[in-house]
Amino acid sequence: PGSENPSKGLSGLINKQIMKIVLRAVLLTSMWFLSQLYSASQPHYSNYDRIMQRTGSLAREYPSLCSVSSIGKTMSGKDIMVIRIGSGDDSVKPGIAVAGGVEGHYMLGKELALGFAETLLKESSLPEINKLLREVSFYVFPDVSPDASESYFQDLKYENSLNSRPVDDDRDFKNGEDPYEDLNNDGFITLVRVADPSGTYTEYTDDKRVMVPADLSRGEHGSFIVLTEGIDNDGDGKFNEDGPGGVSFNKNLTYNYEEFGAGAGLHPVSEPETKAVLDYLYDHYNIFAVFTFGPQDNLTQAARSGERLPSTLTASQIPAQGPTGRTGERRITSVQRSDETVLKLVSERYKEITGLKGSPPSRSTPGNFMDWAYYHYGRYSFSTPGWWYPADKDKNPEAAFLKFAEENKIEDVFVPWTEIVHPGFPGKKTEAGGIKPFCMIVPPEDKIEELVSVHYKFIAEVAAMHPQLEFLDIKTEEAGENIYRVTLKVHNKGLFATCAEAGQNNMWVRLMRLSLETAKGQTLLSGQKVQRVERLNGGGVAEFSWLILGKGKINISAGAVNTGIIKTSADLK
Numbered sequence: 001p002g003s004e005n006p007s008k009g010l011s012g013l014i015n016k017q018i019m020k021i022v023l024r025a026v027l028l029t030s031m032w033f034l035s036q037l038y039s040a041s042q043p044h045y046s047n048y049d050r051i052m053q054r055t056g057s058l059a060r061e062y063p064s065l066c067s068v069s070s071i072g073k074t075m076s077g078k079d080i081m082v083i084r085i086g087s088g089d090d091s092v093k094p095g096i097a098v099a100g101g102v103e104g105h106y107m108l109g110k111e112l113a114l115g116f117a118e119t120l121l122k123e124s125s126l127p128e129i130n131k132l133l134r135e136v137s138f139y140v141f142p143d144v145s146p147d148a149s150e151s152y153f154q155d156l157k158y159e160n161s162l163n164s165r166p167v168d169d170d171r172d173f174k175n176g177e178d179p180y181e182d183l184n185n186d187g188f189i190t191l192v193r194v195a196d197p198s199g200t201y202t203e204y205t206d207d208k209r210v211m212v213p214a215d216l217s218r219g220e221h222g223s224f225i226v227l228t229e230g231i232d233n234d235g236d237g238k239f240n241e242d243g244p245g246g247v248s249f250n251k252n253l254t255y256n257y258e259e260f261g262a263g264a265g266l267h268p269v270s271e272p273e274t275k276a277v278l279d280y281l282y283d284h285y286n287i288f289a290v291f292t293f294g295p296q297d298n299l300t301q302a303a304r305s306g307e308r309l310p311s312t313l314t315a316s317q318i319p320a321q322g323p324t325g326r327t328g329e330r331r332i333t334s335v336q337r338s339d340e341t342v343l344k345l346v347s348e349r350y351k352e353i354t355g356l357k358g359s360p361p362s363r364s365t366p367g368n369f370m371d372w373a374y375y376h377y378g379r380y381s382f383s384t385p386g387w388w389y390p391a392d393k394d395k396n397p398e399a400a401f402l403k404f405a406e407e408n409k410i411e412d413v414f415v416p417w418t419e420i421v422h423p424g425f426p427g428k429k430t431e432a433g434g435i436k437p438f439c440m441i442v443p444p445e446d447k448i449e450e451l452v453s454v455h456y457k458f459i460a461e462v463a464a465m466h467p468q469l470e471f472l473d474i475k476t477e478e479a480g481e482n483i484y485r486v487t488l489k490v491h492n493k494g495l496f497a498t499c500a501e502a503g504q505n506n507m508w509v510r511l512m513r514l515s516l517e518t519a520k521g522q523t524l525l526s527g528q529k530v531q532r533v534e535r536l537n538g539g540g541v542a543e544f545s546w547l548i549l550g551k552g553k554i555n556i557s558a559g560a561v562n563t564g565i566i567k568t569s570a571d572l573k
């Protein structure tokens with residue numbers, strides 16, 4: 001010790017301390033990195049930034065099969081993204097559109113749409129998927145209403161399907177002056193109940209936590225006033241009737257649009273989101289089917305021919321329906337007969353592949369996307385919420401959900417009724433509580449992966465049923481005097497018709513045509529060089545013939561962009 005160099009000992013001590021700090025930093029960094037990897041591998045609902053990251057990574061990882069683009073922006077400046085998936089030229093082969101986020105608070109829809117795109121590309125090396133991508137193009141909209149869906153990630157949570165457009169909901173020339181308030185400071189907007197003998201609500205018999213309207217026919221008397229959580233800011237006697245935003249994408253479509261409806265907008269397609277999506281779809285004539293993840297459902301219970309849609313019109317305003325399911329033989333008001341067959345087939349496959357039982361609660365809103373895609377866009381249209389709790393027609397929906405949550409150990413779904421002070425009801429017992437927002441329509445995050453998997457399988461299988469043309473029985477016969485008779489059949493070997501019956505007279509649906517090109521010196525004696533091919537159901541056949549004078553090679557093509565174009569040739573000699 002006496003002979004040791006003090007500076008050397010001090011230097012060694014400092015080096016040891018530095019090494020400890022470095023090792024600790026490396027350890028913490030590694031732990032953080034592993035935690036990020038673990039977190040990224042866990043399914044969870046994605047906010048706008050995460051959606052943008054996921055879509056961008058697909059374009060970078062699969063540049064030959066995938067392109068990502070923004071088709072417009074919302075009022076708040078968020079991009080509305082579309083993912084195009086397929087190989088080759090998508091303008092000459094059938095296409096399928098998949099839309100998520102049509103109702104902003106249906107969070108699962110975004111995950112199912114984007115998860116479908118991710119899984120399809122991940123499995124693109126499989127022979128059957130590689131073949132599918134050569135035959136069909138996919139257009140995936142992960143979230144068509146990103147303004148609305150961001151409310152799920154806000155500190156104050158409430159179900160919101162409205163975009164960020166300022167709207168005067170109560171027509172008092174002020175925007176957003178009477179929003180929700182979190183009166184019990186729990187971060188959720190639930191309900192307020194006020195004990196009052198003049199109230200119209202009572203506790204549900206089977207579950208006292210649930211409030212239901214008193215049924216006078218059963219001799220029930222109300223004892224509570226029930227409101228959404230908040231106060232009457234503008235003093236008009238109404239509570240929370242004019243919050244921030246907006247217009248709902250799923251009420252802003254043209255079919256069965258509800259004028260002056262809540263969340264419907266000033267007019268159909270008034271919003272940048274709606275216009276961007278519809279412009280894109282109308283520009284892509286090759287799309288033959290649309291899959292929507294939202295509150296409407298026609299997959300567990302397929303719509304039937306002659307079954308009229310709920311309408312916003314009065315009975316006197318609705319024209320009489322003709323035998324084809326059209327009003328005045330023009331406006332379609334129910335599913336067409338031949339389309340019913342396809343809808344039923346797809347519905348059965350949906351239930352078999354997903355294993356989902358029962359039917360989701362019925363939510364038919366005016367101006368919704370599913371109806372527009374069939375009745376105005378003229379395409380096969382399918383929609384499902386993707387998840388629901390078992391409904392019981394004899395039981396209150398909220399009580400049924402609470403029972404389902406208890407049986408499946410889904411925790412933290414109800415805010416117990418807690419007494420609060422409410423300025424609108426001085427001296428009366430007032431409580432805040434109820435089912436938490438999103439719980440009844442958004443499944444637990446540990447269900448996402450499984451639901452994405454089964455819905456991917458469903459759409460991939462249905463896509464393989466696409467309309468597909470082929471030539472059959474091509475014959476050339478010499479009829480004498482240098483005249484040749486040519487006959488052939490155009491066969492749709494797909495299960496889908498070449499277009500929905502609802503779209504066969506729609507100007508936005510391309511007609512199939514058959515074209516004959518003769519060689520120089522040949523003369524067409526009978527038949528047409530260009531003629532229309534009528535709509536073909538799955539397995540349907542159309543036969544054509546020509547008489548041609550002169551030898552030489554003829555070329556024949558048939559189809560449309562939504563069926564694919566097929567070609568053949570024959571030598572007359």
